[in-house]
Amino acid sequence: MEKQLNLLPINQWNLADTKKPIIISGPCSAETEEQVMTTARSLSKNGITVFRAGIWKPRTRPGSFEGVGSIGLPWLKRVKKETGMHIAIEVANAMHVKEALEAGIDILWIGARTSANPFAMQEIADALNGADVPVLVKNPVNPDADLWVGAIERINKAGITRIGAIHRGFSSYDRSIYRNVPHWQIPIELRSQLPQVPIFCDPSHIAGRRELLQSISQKAMDLDFDGLMIESHCNPDNAWSDAKQQITPESLDIMLESLIIRKMNPEGVSLNTLEDLRFRIDKLDNELLDIIQKRMTLATEIGHYKKQNNMTILQQSRWEDILGTNIKKGEKRELSSGFIMKMFKAIHQESINKQTRVMNEKHTLAKNKNEQIIKAVK
The missing domain is CATH 3.20.20.70 (Aldolase class I)
Known part of the structure; x- marks a missing residue:
C-alpha cells in the first residue's frame, strides 16, 4: 500500500x-x-x-x-x-x-x-x-x-x-x-x-x-x-x-x-500493442486465480478427510513428490526451478493454512461457545 x-x-x-x-x-x-x-x-x-x-x-x-x-x-x-x-x-x-x-x-x-x-x-x-x-x-x-x-x-x-x-x-x-x-x-x-x-x-x-x-x-x-x-x-x-x-x-x-537506458513511455511509440498484451495477461491472471481457488477448495476437502481419519496435515513424501515433479515440468516450459519452488511453496503453505483451520474448527466453536457462556454469566 x-x-x-x-x-x-x-x-x-x-x-x-x-x-x-x-x-x-x-x-x-x-x-x-x-x-x-x-x-x-x-x-x-x-x-x-x-x-x-x-x-x-x-x-x-x-x-x-x-x-x-x-x-x-x-x-x-x-x-x-x-x-x-x-x-x-x-x-x-x-x-x-x-x-x-x-x-x-x-x-x-x-x-x-x-x-x-x-x-x-x-x-x-x-x-x-x-x-x-x-x-x-x-x-x-x-x-x-x-x-x-x-x-x-x-x-x-x-x-x-x-x-x-x-x-x-x-x-x-x-x-x-x-x-x-x-x-x-x-x-x-x-x-x-x-x-x-x-x-x-x-x-x-x-x-x-x-x-x-x-x-x-x-x-x-x-x-x-x-x-x-x-x-x-x-x-x-x-x-x-x-x-x-x-x-x-x-x-x-x-x-x-x-548501458542501454530505456524509457517508460518513449515519445512517438504507440501503446496499442502493449495494451493488447496487458489485456491478455490480465485475462490469464483471472484464470490463474480461478484455478488456484479451485485448488484450495480441493485442499479444504482433503483437510476434512484427514481430520475424519486422524491424519497429519503435512504429508512430507507427497509434498516432496509435488515439488520435484513440478520443477521438472516447469523446466520443460522454460520456467526456472527457483520460480517454481517459490510458487508451489506459497501454494503449499496456503493449503496447510486452510487444512489447519479445518482441523481446528471444533476447537474454535467450543471456544466461542465458552466465551458466550462467560458473557452470559457476567
Whole structure:
C-alpha cells in the first residue's frame, strides 16, 4: 500500500546532474590522500559528479581494515574544492553524522547493517534533526521491505526531505553467484509503497566481483532505477577492502557507455500493442486465480478427510513428490526451478493454512461457545 512522505523530488536535490542514471562512484575505502585524489580526478574527468568513499568501515570481524576515520574528512573536502564534485560518505551513528555535517559533506548514506537496527536508525534520525542534507538508506541485510520502509520513515520524521534508497542486495546462506542476492522484488515492493523515493542500485555489493557489474547495472536500468552507486579505485587489485568488486575509473566509463537506458513511455511509440498484451495477461491472471481457488477448495476437502481419519496435515513424501515433479515440468516450459519452488511453496503453505483451520474448527466453536457462556454469566 502506498505511503505518503514529505519529500522533494530528486530534480530538486541541487545535484550537478540529475539526468538518469545519476552515478555515485569512488573507492570502497578512503585509504590515503593520494589514492583519494587520484581516483577523484579520474572520475571527474569522465563526468562523474558525485564522489563516494568510506572513512568509517563497519567490518564483520575485528582486525579488518575499519577505515581511516575522521582524518579522511579533509581529503574529501579537498576533492570537493579541487574537482567541484559532491561528496558522499557512510554514517553509522550520531557521532559520524555530527562530524560529517561539520565537515560539509554533501550526501550521507546509511549502510545495510545500520538500517536493519531501528535503535541505530532512530539515533541517526535524532542526530539529523534540523539538518538539510540528502540521505540515502541502503536496504537492510535481510530481505524485509517493511524494515527498509521503516528506516526511511524515521529519517523523514527527522525533517529530512531529500531521501533516496540504495538497493545493495541481501545476505543469504544459500550458495549464489552473488555476494548479496538481489531479490529484485524487494526494491520493486519498496517503490510500490514509496513511489516518491528515488532508488539507486549498488551493483558492487550485489556482485562481489567486477565481472557481474555490467549485467546487474543493466538490470537496474531496465527496472527504471534512478541511479547507480559503483565502487571505483585507481588501483583496485591493491585496494585495502573489497578489491574484487572495484573497477578503475576508465573501466567504469566504458561500462556506463555500454548501458542501454530505456524509457517508460518513449515519445512517438504507440501503446496499442502493449495494451493488447496487458489485456491478455490480465485475462490469464483471472484464470490463474480461478484455478488456484479451485485448488484450495480441493485442499479444504482433503483437510476434512484427514481430520475424519486422524491424519497429519503435512504429508512430507507427497509434498516432496509435488515439488520435484513440478520443477521438472516447469523446466520443460522454460520456467526456472527457483520460480517454481517459490510458487508451489506459497501454494503449499496456503493449503496447510486452510487444512489447519479445518482441523481446528471444533476447537474454535467450543471456544466461542465458552466465551458466550462467560458473557452470559457476567
